[in-house]
Amino acid sequence: MSDMSDMNENHSQDKETQQYIDRLLAGETITNDPLLNAMIETRPQASTIFQDTLESQLLAQLDSAEVYEEENVSPMNIAIDTSIPTKQTSDSQIKRHFPVTLIAAMLAIMIFGGFLTLMFNSGGSEDIYLSGAGDDIQQDADPEALADCPFPADSDYILYAVVAGDTLSSISENFDISVGDIAEANCFYDGDGTRSQNTLLLGDNIQAGDTLRIPVLDNECYVQRTSPDPLWIRNDTRTDARQLWQVQSSMLVLASETNADSNTGAEWYYVRIQIGRGTIEGFVLVSLVTEPAIHCTANAPGQVSNPVDVVVATRDLSSGTVLDLGDVETVSILPEQAPAFAYCCLDFVLGREITADVSEGAFVTEFELGQTVGDTSNAPGQIQNPAQVVVAAQDLAVGTVLERGDLETVSIMPDNIDQPFVFCCVDLLLGREVIAPVTAGAFVTENVLGLNPETGTINGQVLDEPNAGSVPDEVIRATATQLMIDVTETAEPTATQTP
């Protein structure tokens, strides 16, 4: 009973307090209560000048994108390659301290003296350490973070997420470019050698998870495994040369065409792989065979580009077959390999009747579905014009996990698609997370989506920008049995970097 009585008393007291405060806040009893009068009358107020000035400063910070700090990367991350081993970092090993003047001084040294020892690792004596997000720093890169840093439109680059232990010099070595190139590509400094106002990622705010733009030189491309068979890096261009490393699926491999060697008609690529903080260099044999084992584009793995999905027959199909699940599947191919009027996803062909025999593995295009191509040219979902493109059905906030109602498809001529990496089917986007705001009606492209959790890669793009630097298909196809590679230099893998 006593408890109940206390509760009632408390409840009554709460209610009274609330009423009292409401009256106070409403200013109803000013004239009657000196205390209330005093509280309301003396509410501190900042000067308008201060409030406005602070607002301007904050918005300027927002403009400069120097806003997100420490533990976490920006909410707008796009993964470019999760396969590269990342250094595990514990909070105890990490602290962040970036004297701006020291950074500036070191930059000057790097720029003018070529001295590449800007250390961010925990072993250095300098008091400059990377901060980290605990134990799971991924290769997440944030393209938005570089929005204010101009880059020549006709140049290629990849996005690299800084990991704990990286140094500018190690990054530049891994990618075989100069620190100056990195600095320039990321607005590290202006042409006159001063720090740019657009400095976003380097300088006093560099930290694990930040994004660097890594310029891709003309003579380089990135090799991405598409075959489950192993590729080997070897120590020279002989088939019996010692095998150095097995290339993992989606492993980032820099290949240089200019250093390609040839041996008995086979094409060899000089390649370099980043293994943790080390690199392995050697040769990969690629020759002209039927099954593509690797493709080489100017895009790094995880960047949205090739391949596209195309519908093919899973078995021999005779004319008159009404297509059902099991009759068709999608395969991933380079856009230039896709035939005219091919489809990008099953939805558009299921339930339709084919009008010509189709053999197993052959493309199921509008030709096989009875379309009079001359009349309509293209049906919905075809890769050729007009394309079905996924747009936002409503404004999509960062963090939205896409559901069917969030998206819709519209039919559009490719010429009107002003963004790369758009999708053709809603299904391909369901369950994926939005990492940058999308307004209603805007394309939902790979650039605004996080990593595909199912495949770890990207898929379903309708159209693609040409891959500057791509090599012809016939040069880049190979099979595992013919991949024989050699070595010029070895970086010993660590126990945690199992090939």
Added chain:
Amino acid sequence: MQNTLTEDEERALISALPDKVAFQTLYRAYFERVFGYIAYRVGRRQDAEDIAADVFMRVLRKVHTFEYRGAGSFAAWVFQIARNQVAQFYRYADRQPDSLIPLDDLPHMQGDNLLPDEVLMKKETFARLQGAIASLSERRQEVVTLRFYGGLSNQEIARVLDLDERTVASHLSRAIDDLQRTYRAKESSL
């Protein structure tokens, strides 16, 4: 005084960050309340401005870590930052709350077109009231300033101070009683 944003509006704005307009709207909705709270806690206008700037800079830099957990969670989060900054202000500089602050150093008070002597009177009242609040226990000072100058609800105060909502109500009720007594005593002694 009260946050004019609805829960839905606020949530939409938070999710739109780092959109400039969204941040600007949130800033304008919260600035006065945050500044009021800080100013009462530290007394001096200059200190209050410095801390307020710090608070909003932190809000800007940390907002991506904020997790929306229902109505009032953002307000509670912002005021938690403000409270921490005030605590840091006293801790790191080894300061004690000033008992005597020159009137010129006090923050501006609400009210337009006041005559100089009215401003002076207001500031004197402020100083007296601040003295009365300072006589409360630390916990009740927090509750009172968050409620009256931060404009937080009991629920939001409970989140900021990590207390039960009923405890907050109890503190508030008793703090007001104490303040009434103290303030009336001060008034009558003038």
